[in-house]
């Protein structure tokens with residue numbers, strides 16, 4: 001990997017953003033000779049990243065790139081492409097390079113930076129960065145170029161990133177939050193998809209009971225009932241098949257009680273639901289989602305909360 005792209009020039013706005021100062025400060029530094037300036041053919045200022053980083057270290061101005069030395073230029077470009085162009089390939093490639101070299105802290109720091117970036121929505125971060133990178137990890141493992149232990153390290157690193165993103169905000173303890181139960185299907189040890197769903201719901205003000213991976217279907221029903229949850233979200237991945245999903249829906253349907261209505265949602269590697277046509281679905285609503293982005297849109301439109309839970313006392 002090329003260690004430092006010596007040709008990376010920034011605009012004054014980008015420098016201001018990187019150093020958290022006003023653009024007029026950057027212009028002043030340029031005019032006073034503190035920053036060396038190149039001009040484009042159109043007369044716009046361009047400043048070398050190396051010069052910006054020298055200035056920031058001389059003046060002890062912290063930047064988000066400090067944690068990535070000597071890969072500052074790579075990280076800057078990767079973040080820029082992801083945030084401004086919606087292209088996450090460079091983030092994924094950098095992360096894969098660091099995983100194979102054992103640079104787990106850098107890998108985590110890159111994902112944290114992206115996850116906290118106001119220019120990337122949380123669902124998009126999960127779909128494009130987390131899922132995209134873990135997909136690469138799966139393919140690299142399948143082709144024999146990555147060890148199982150390295151795949152586990154990647155899962156652990158991203159779990160830690162997601163939990164740190166969760167801790168970022170103050171806990172919402174208000175009493176009247178809608179309640180959800182989130183976890184992965186029985187027989188499924190994949191945990192990260194459910195964790196993404198948990199965080200999205202919490203960010204949207206839900207009180208989430210996260211039950212983790214490989215949870216018996218009956219337990220989803222029991223916890224839904226005991227917590228009077230309006231929403232049950234089940235993450236679904238191989239080795240489970242469409243037949244397993246159908247079985248789960250049937251069992252949840254049998255346990256369903258009208259006094260505790262809820263919306264049932266499956267997400268992940270889900271098959272299209274026509275195969276459920278012959279089932280009687282008693283749920284308030286039922287949905288399957290292949291991405292967190294689609295699920296986020298459905299939540300924005302009121303999925304799970306459009307009908308409030310009936311008070312048990314009101315039902316004979």
Ligand code: B12
Pocket residue numbers: 126127128130131134135136137138139142151152155187188189190191192193194196197233234235236237238239265266267268269289290291292295
């Ligand atoms: C990490 C991993 C593991 C880890 C999981 C660790 C952990 N803590 O989670 C471990 C080592 C346990 C594991 C085990 C196995 N794995 Co695995 N695993 C993966 C890998 C590399 C990444 C999965 C992941 O974390 N993705 C990141 C998350 C964020 O993505 P996601 O789950 O898709 O979730 C996103 C969306 O789908 C959606 N979503 C997910 N759930 C939900 C739920 C709701 C309600 C909503 C709205 C949205 C939603 O939102 C998320 C954000 O975008 C994948 C590769 C891949 N292509 O996915 C293989 C993969 C899934 N595993 C695979 C296999 C074969 C296995 C094993 C059978 C291996 C074995 N021989 O033992 C076992 C099965 C164990 C079991 N019973 O589950 C295969 C499945 C192939 C197939 N189609 O059959 C894959 C595809 C790898 C491959 N290329 O072969 N695995």
